[in-house]
Amino acid sequence: MTTFDVHVIIENKPGISDPEGETILHDLVLKGNHSAVSKIKTAKMLKFTIKEKDKKSAKITVQKICDELRIYNPMVSKVTIDVFDA
Amino acid sequence: MTTFDVHVIIENKPGISDPEGETILHDLVLKGNHSAVSKIKTAKMLKFTIKEKDKKSAKITVQKICDELRIYNPMVSKVTIDVFDA
Amino acid sequence: MKVGVVVFPGSNCDRDMYHVLTDVFKFNAEYFWHEKGLPKNIDAVILPGGFSYGDRLRSGAIAAHSPIIADVRKMAEKGIPILGVCNGFQILVEAGLLPGALLKNTSLNFMCGWTNLIVENNKTPFTNKLKLNQKIPIPIANGEGRYYVDNETLKKLKKNNQIVFRYSEIVNGSTDRIAGVCNESGNVVGMMPHPERAAESAINPIDNKPSSLIFESLLDTIGVTN
Amino acid sequence: MSLEPQELDDLTSKIGRKPTSTELQIVAAEWSEHCSYKSSKKHLKMLPMKGRLVISEKGYDSGVLDVGDGYVITAHIESHNHPSAVEPYGGAATGVGGVIRDILSAGTRPIAIFDGLRFGDIEKDLQARWLFKNAVTGIADYGNCLGIPTIGGEVEFDECYSNYALVDVAAIGFGKKKNLIKNHAKKGNIVVLLGGSTGRDGIGGSQFASDSLESENRSAVQIPDPFIEKLIIEAILEARDQHLINAMKDLGGGGLSCAVSETADALSIGIEMDVDKVHTRESDMSPEEIMVSESQERMLIVTTDEKLKKLQIICKKFRIACSVIGHVTTNNMMHVKKGKKTCANLPTDVVANAKLLDRPSKKPAYLETIEQEKKLKPVSDYSKMMLKFLASPNIASKIWVYGQYDHEVGIRTVVKPGKDASVLRLDNGKFLSAKIDGNPKHCYINPREGAIGCFEEACRNVVCTGAKPIGMLDHLQFGNPENPEIFWTFLESLKGLTDFAKYFEIPCVGGKVSLYNETPSGPIKPTPLIGILGLIEKTPISSQIISPGDSLMIIGDTKDEMGGSEYFEYIHKFIGGKCPVVNFKESKSNMNIVLELVKNELLKAAHDCSKGGLAVAISELCMTHKIGCKVSLDKVPGPKLDVDRVLFSESHSRYLLVFEKKNLKKLEDILKKDKISYSVLGKFGGENILFSKSSKPIIDLRVDKAQKTWFNSLRELVVHG
Numbered sequence A, B: 001m002t003t004f005d006v007h008v009i010i011e012n013k014p015g016i017s018d019p020e021g022e023t024i025l026h027d028l029v030l031k032g033n034h035s036a037v038s039k040i041k042t043a044k045m046l047k048f049t050i051k052e053k054d055k056k057s058a059k060i061t062v063q064k065i066c067d068e069l070r071i072y073n074p075m076v077s078k079v080t081i082d083v084f085d086a
Numbered sequence C: 001m002k003v004g005v006v007v008f009p010g011s012n013c014d015r016d017m018y019h020v021l022t023d024v025f026k027f028n029a030e031y032f033w034h035e036k037g038l039p040k041n042i043d044a045v046i047l048p049g050g051f052s053y054g055d056r057l058r059s060g061a062i063a064a065h066s067p068i069i070a071d072v073r074k075m076a077e078k079g080i081p082i083l084g085v086c087n088g089f090q091i092l093v094e095a096g097l098l099p100g101a102l103l104k105n106t107s108l109n110f111m112c113g114w115t116n117l118i119v120e121n122n123k124t125p126f127t128n129k130l131k132l133n134q135k136i137p138i139p140i141a142n143g144e145g146r147y148y149v150d151n152e153t154l155k156k157l158k159k160n161n162q163i164v165f166r167y168s169e170i171v172n173g174s175t176d177r178i179a180g181v182c183n184e185s186g187n188v189v190g191m192m193p194h195p196e197r198a199a200e201s202a203i204n205p206i207d208n209k210p211s212s213l214i215f216e217s218l219l220d221t222i223g224v225t226n
Numbered sequence D: 001m002s003l004e005p006q007e008l009d010d011l012t013s014k015i016g017r018k019p020t021s022t023e024l025q026i027v028a029a030e031w032s033e034h035c036s037y038k039s040s041k042k043h044l045k046m047l048p049m050k051g052r053l054v055i056s057e058k059g060y061d062s063g064v065l066d067v068g069d070g071y072v073i074t075a076h077i078e079s080h081n082h083p084s085a086v087e088p089y090g091g092a093a094t095g096v097g098g099v100i101r102d103i104l105s106a107g108t109r110p111i112a113i114f115d116g117l118r119f120g121d122i123e124k125d126l127q128a129r130w131l132f133k134n135a136v137t138g139i140a141d142y143g144n145c146l147g148i149p150t151i152g153g154e155v156e157f158d159e160c161y162s163n164y165a166l167v168d169v170a171a172i173g174f175g176k177k178k179n180l181i182k183n184h185a186k187k188g189n190i191v192v193l194l195g196g197s198t199g200r201d202g203i204g205g206s207q208f209a210s211d212s213l214e215s216e217n218r219s220a221v222q223i224p225d226p227f228i229e230k231l232i233i234e235a236i237l238e239a240r241d242q243h244l245i246n247a248m249k250d251l252g253g254g255g256l257s258c259a260v261s262e263t264a265d266a267l268s269i270g271i272e273m274d275v276d277k278v279h280t281r282e283s284d285m286s287p288e289e290i291m292v293s294e295s296q297e298r299m300l301i302v303t304t305d306e307k308l309k310k311l312q313i314i315c316k317k318f319r320i321a322c323s324v325i326g327h328v329t330t331n332n333m334m335h336v337k338k339g340k341k342t343c344a345n346l347p348t349d350v351v352a353n354a355k356l357l358d359r360p361s362k363k364p365a366y367l368e369t370i371e372q373e374k375k376l377k378p379v380s381d382y383s384k385m386m387l388k389f390l391a392s393p394n395i396a397s398k399i400w401v402y403g404q405y406d407h408e409v410g411i412r413t414v415v416k417p418g419k420d421a422s423v424l425r426l427d428n429g430k431f432l433s434a435k436i437d438g439n440p441k442h443c444y445i446n447p448r449e450g451a452i453g454c455f456e457e458a459c460r461n462v463v464c465t466g467a468k469p470i471g472m473l474d475h476l477q478f479g480n481p482e483n484p485e486i487f488w489t490f491l492e493s494l495k496g497l498t499d500f501a502k503y504f505e506i507p508c509v510g511g512k513v514s515l516y517n518e519t520p521s522g523p524i525k526p527t528p529l530i531g532i533l534g535l536i537e538k539t540p541i542s543s544q545i546i547s548p549g550d551s552l553m554i555i556g557d558t559k560d561e562m563g564g565s566e567y568f569e570y571i572h573k574f575i576g577g578k579c580p581v582v583n584f585k586e587s588k589s590n591m592n593i594v595l596e597l598v599k600n601e602l603l604k605a606a607h608d609c610s611k612g613g614l615a616v617a618i619s620e621l622c623m624t625h626k627i628g629c630k631v632s633l634d635k636v637p638g639p640k641l642d643v644d645r646v647l648f649s650e651s652h653s654r655y656l657l658v659f660e661k662k663n664l665k666k667l668e669d670i671l672k673k674d675k676i677s678y679s680v681l682g683k684f685g686g687e688n689i690l691f692s693k694s695s696k697p698i699i700d701l702r703v704d705k706a707q708k709t710w711f712n713s714l715r716e717l718v719v720h721g
């Protein structure tokens, strides 16, 4: 068994508005004259430390946890899972 | 000028507690019998879309924005910035 | 006629709800800790507001996995009246007992203040004494109260008459100004505003009647059988 | 953390040997200004602490007042200035947590929170805006999660707080008298630590609070966990109901060091404890770190072996940790061990009682000339000026703040924030009214009169709801007390408060001193803050609609007292002049008369006149009730003054009363018998707020326009810059 760091990124599905990202963009970044930035999207991240036999099964386990425990609400969000060596 | 996706991850510095991660671990994941998981840490992510001449300057600009506009408080949080091709 | 008030770690409107049920409307009410089961002789279940599990992950997301939810589900299937208020609504949604999702308010802030509801469905056990389109002055207090459903679900909600309350004006960016919904059979109702905060004249001197009717509807529904 | 050389000598001679490193840390925490009150304690004794309704018990951190029928209220005030200045979100949130645990310690349920917030100039200063925004979110997230309503407070901006923050929080508890924890302990009792785990966060916090703010020691960051705090509250109250608590103390500044030594000292016992038994967050913490850690959300409980089982069951139910860390002895020693090894063994009275100081004081030089006024540029258009004034951060409605606080949970809030004081219903049919007030602009010009003014203003606010003041909380916030000029301002304020409290027989039921509030650019202005608790025996003034034709009356004289006024400082950028002075006799009769009028149900509304003067107070009435008013300035009682002085003077003891015209005679009968200075100023109605003098209009504003500006400007400024 090896320890892995698994990053779960939860973000709104495309098409669902992200007022927080928009506020940061308009009220902070663009007011601060950083016009190179054209978009900001916010997301939530959970970093799991997990023991599994390999990267692939670490990813599968975490995906299963996310689905089973509704770590994200499938009506509004999607998740992206990345596995790293700890 | 090229467009880049810049991911900013804001999380509590090591040694500073993360009550949300602990609750998710103990009251959800471990209760759901997923004992392979030993730790969960939460973080916030901002995804910037930005036009810059290269990856390096994209990273520098975003770091500057985060510092200048106090997108995070360096007393408590650290940021990690990753740049990707859009 | 017995009403169960479910208490989760972090619930904080449980005592308010209990007070209104027992002292104001003379229900026989009892608290149920989330790890317990619900007895068979319960006539209605209320999930009160608050911050179950500190609103961590998402409001209601962790409490939706509490042991008691299995019993709530069974009762829901049996057609017993179930009301979720605020965090209770969020829990019912996270548990899949009601459709949709509750997102952060567009203001990004917690919002506490009074607003008006419009009754859209007066066939539920909690609204049968209200009139259609009746106005209810009522407080809201939430950070994640923006009700969201996709278009397809919205159509379904409309078709099945599942929209129970709407805000009279835009308050937090909810889809179609929805403030409360019910399940297809109409016995499970969830609402973001707090009827228990508006049902007494001491708190709501101008017009506590409409909010009172929410509790009187329940009295009517379950009182008759007893 | 370290002791001053003479303190080290003192400690060494008292214990007759060289202290160990753990002992040094323990004593340094406990002898810090923050925990020991070494500069202020001698003087605080002057405040009257006793009263008919005051219940005193040993070892309480909060004041207790008997409100009749077997019920009590408890109250306490705290600040979290230094932590909030570096981490506004966490600092403000944990400030709320701390004061709530003080209320809980007495065995009462917390039922209300108040917050007083002070920052630099948010119109110009982005840092101040960031601090303000995050402090508000911190308070909201903490209080809302606990389900304790934040029902009032104040917000003020002044350049003296640039790069700094004053975050004051007060809390009120309610319970049955028979449920109060009667702190007691005897040999063999056990000592339990309950709640969150002990970590490295907040190490050195109390010392930090006693240093002026410099970037190097910005190390004490505390992460709030309101969810645990909520569970602790429920667990403790359940344990209280089952009589499982012999004595209790919250952990605040100085962590275990303070809680253990102060409990032992207050109860005349000894405590032996083992740091290895403390549940920690990190495995490699030293005994010193464990003893001085200021991790939040922890309580110390003294109980018995037999009761422990039940206590553990409760803790398990609420999923909170609880560790038996030691037991009670009779030798009056605080004995700290790590396993078998002794790390500290000190007499508790030595630890708990730092040597009190008699600091020198001297009247500040600046006060010699501060009362001189300079010639001001005349205002050409008062209507325009007034609109700008209503939008200014100190005058604008604070709805952006209290709208983020759940102020209704608990369903006690009968009068909600946004008016003067807020009012809660109590279980015995009575009502509690409360408000906190400060005014550093007045206090800077005259520390004594300014402090008295804050006291009177807070009283006026509760009186406007029909409540009689029954208790006072004070929070004295100043710069470095080692500076004799600053210490003089501290003493003056304290003397003023004492005089007022004695004259009005309002006992001080609690307080706090916060010193060393300085930044590299200097000390803050003297900022005493006063909280007043008022009791309404029957009904509070009910929320009534003001209708066209209703009359407006003012009680009290408007005097030439412009120093420290918002008008001088915001409109003319001038700091100086004579600040308002309270005439005690007048103040008392005006207070009593308003209470009598409310009791006789002769009023539709009462509002006090304070920041921004008459012009702002009348506008506030119009804007909150969305109705116009025609006001004649010729009738304002007091000496003849220029029009701007009549409009904007902040003289105390003034009340605005709204009543149905037909009640005028009855009102006058009461007012005349007490020789009250009053005058009917105008009539409500129409869509404009209109002030005129000798029939000439001075200010003419549409109510809706004024209301929109006043209501939204703070949010606009904070959110959109």
Ligand SMILES: Nc1ncnc2c1ncn2[C@@H]1O[C@H](COP(=O)(O)OP(=O)(O)O)[C@@H](O)[C@H]1O
Residues within 6 Å of the ligand: D114, D115, D116, D117, D150, D151, D152, D153, D154, D155, D398, D401, D402, D405, D416, D417, D418, D419, D420, D421, D422, D437, D461, D608, D610, D611
């Ligand atoms: N920080 C705050 N938190 C909660 N309520 C606040 C805050 N600041 C102001 N308020 C509320 O706004 C109203 C006006 O406050 P303030 O201007 O301080 O009143 P006053 O001048 O009567 O003392 C009061 O009801 C007060 O409780």
Ligand SMILES: [Mg+2]
Residues within 6 Å of the ligand: D419, D420, D421, D461, D607, D608, D609, D610
């Ligand atoms: Mg007032």
